[in-house]
Amino acid sequence: MNAAALLNDIFTSKTVTDSLGQSYPLGSNIDMAEGMFLQQLIEKHQPKHCIEIGFAYGISSLYICSALDNIPGATHTILDPVQNTYWKNIGVANLQRANIGYYSLLEEQSEIALPRLLSEGRRFDFAFIDGNHTLDHTLVDFFYLNRMMEPGGIIVIDDAAMPAINKIIRYLLNYPCYRLLDSVETKAFFKRKLFDNMVTAPFRVLSKLLPAGLKHQIFSGEVIKGNRELGLQTSMVALQKIAPDERAWNWYQPF
Numbered sequence: 001m002n003a004a005a006l007l008n009d010i011f012t013s014k015t016v017t018d019s020l021g022q023s024y025p026l027g028s029n030i031d032m033a034e035g036m037f038l039q040q041l042i043e044k045h046q047p048k049h050c051i052e053i054g055f056a057y058g059i060s061s062l063y064i065c066s067a068l069d070n071i072p073g074a075t076h077t078i079l080d081p082v083q084n085t086y087w088k089n090i091g092v093a094n095l096q097r098a099n100i101g102y103y104s105l106l107e108e109q110s111e112i113a114l115p116r117l118l119s120e121g122r123r124f125d126f127a128f129i130d131g132n133h134t135l136d137h138t139l140v141d142f143f144y145l146n147r148m149m150e151p152g153g154i155i156v157i158d159d160a161a162m163p164a165i166n167k168i169i170r171y172l173l174n175y176p177c178y179r180l181l182d183s184v185e186t187k188a189f190f191k192r193k194l195f196d197n198m199v200t201a202p203f204r205v206l207s208k209l210l211p212a213g214l215k216h217q218i219f220s221g222e223v224i225k226g227n228r229e230l231g232l233q234t235s236m237v238a239l240q241k242i243a244p245d246e247r248a249w250n251w252y253q254p255f
């Protein structure tokens with residue numbers, strides 16, 4: 001069975017199955033639109049060395065690997081500390097079912113494994129962050145991935161609408177060496193979008209009339225979320241590294 005057929009089965013049945021044939025409800029996964037977003041980014045940019053943080057039932061991995069399948073010599077490194085225990089090895093079972101054998105799974109917390117990969121001299125040109133979603137964990141993940149990434153590389157961050165992740169993304173968008181490459185929306189945030197359109201959008205328009213410093217002083221980050229093309233409904237963003245990271249030791253931009 002190929003990855004696309006397996007994904008179709010999983011999304012139709014809304015279940016996943018362990019290696020003994022026991023089924024469990026599908027959960028914690030990216031949705032189809034997000035999966036296609038990852039797959040198309042890989043098809044377009046042809047990265048060779050990918051890394052993913054947060055394996056769970058392997059849904060994002062199936063999308064990533066179905067695109068990597070067509071790139072000769074591609075590698076995929078996956079980090080998740082509890083694949084065998086909490087996730088009952090179902091991510092691994094799914095990759096086996098899809099005949100994907102070129103990945104390596106590190107059952108470790110990303111904050112422990114990433115510094116080691118850096119010290120081993122590993123380099124990546126595509127990364128997907130979907131692990132522990134606290135502000136500090138996500139920023140630590142990005143910090144090490146950035147150190148292992150050449151200009152041209154892409155870092156995709158999931159759950160961009162979560163307040164902690166949204167805040168980090170707005171901080172990262174100030175880095176001179178990154179640009180917002182693309183983003184995808186989720187249907188799950190329809191109510192928030194409505195609220196945003198009705199209530200916060202007028203304030204945002206007003207805020208555009210103010211000088212940047214004053215705007216930042218008056219409005220919390222929540223109100224100016226819609227800047228830089230990132231709305232509340234944005235669920236996943238791709239940042240592309242466009243230059244070496246040469247920020248000075250005291251670099252800071254309000255965000």
Ligand SMILES: C[S@@+](CC[C@H](N)C(=O)[O-])C[C@H]1O[C@@H](n2cnc3c(N)ncnc32)[C@H](O)[C@@H]1O
Binds near residue numbers: 082
């Ligand atoms: C939202 S789920 C990932 C879903 C997956 N990307 C998919 O689409 O099926 C988050 C995952 O992050 C893992 N995780 C939690 N803390 C982590 C950490 N410190 N390092 C790496 N992975 C972590 C969890 O075990 C869980 O599998």
